Amino acid sequence: MVRSVAPVLNEELKPKLLTLLPCIFKCVQHSHVAVRLAASRCITSMAQSMTVKVMGAVVENAIPMLEDASSVYARQGAGMLISFLVQGLGVELVPYAPLLVVPLLRCMSDCDQSVRQSVTHSFASLVPLLPLARGLPQPIGLGEGVSRNAEDLQFLEQLLDNSHIEDYKLCTELKVTLRR
Numbered sequence: 001m002v003r004s005v006a007p008v009l010n011e012e013l014k015p016k017l018l019t020l021l022p023c024i025f026k027c028v029q030h031s032h033v034a035v036r037l038a039a040s041r042c043i044t045s046m047a048q049s050m051t052v053k054v055m056g057a058v059v060e061n062a063i064p065m066l067e068d069a070s071s072v073y074a075r076q077g078a079g080m081l082i083s084f085l086v087q088g089l090g091v092e093l094v095p096y097a098p099l100l101v102v103p104l105l106r107c108m109s110d111c112d113q114s115v116r117q118s119v120t121h122s123f124a125s126l127v128p129l130l131p132l133a134r135g136l137p138q139p140i141g142l143g144e145g146v147s148r149n150a151e152d153l154q155f156l157e158q159l160l161d162n163s164h165i166e167d168y169k170l171c172t173e174l175k176v177t178l179r180r
Helices: 002-008 015-018 021-028 033-049 051-066 072-109 113-133 149-160
Strands: none
Touching: 002 015, 002 033, 015 033, 015 051, 015 072, 021 033, 021 051, 021 072, 033 051, 033 072, 051 072, 072 113, 113 149
């Protein structure tokens, strides 16, 4: 129902639909893959019509799920959700790309093969959006607890432009000139 109703719902009723998000995020962590799949599709459908509010909730909920070492289902669901969002929103994800790329990169070495596969595809789709996000302010609708980590920002800047990489100091002296 949510997938069918979300795109055509009257603006006055959209806040009521948003009240379902906490329950849907619980379903993203469910042990059955069909439930995770349906929940991910519901959130993607909601994000297509209410991008700012839904993506704020996604950043606040899905990123901690990606980092949840105690639950493989949470990591699988979060990876699946972000994969669907990348496919469904495309360029609309530009302001959120810097917030998602580093957590996805951390999950690319996950012990679960399905998590690795979904986050790798999402990462590959988000990296080309990073140059478009340069200089954009932090997206509106995010809580105070969610902010761009200074270390993550520095890493992303070095990923996009290697001229910002600091020289590494060796502990022994070499009598040659090294390439950058």
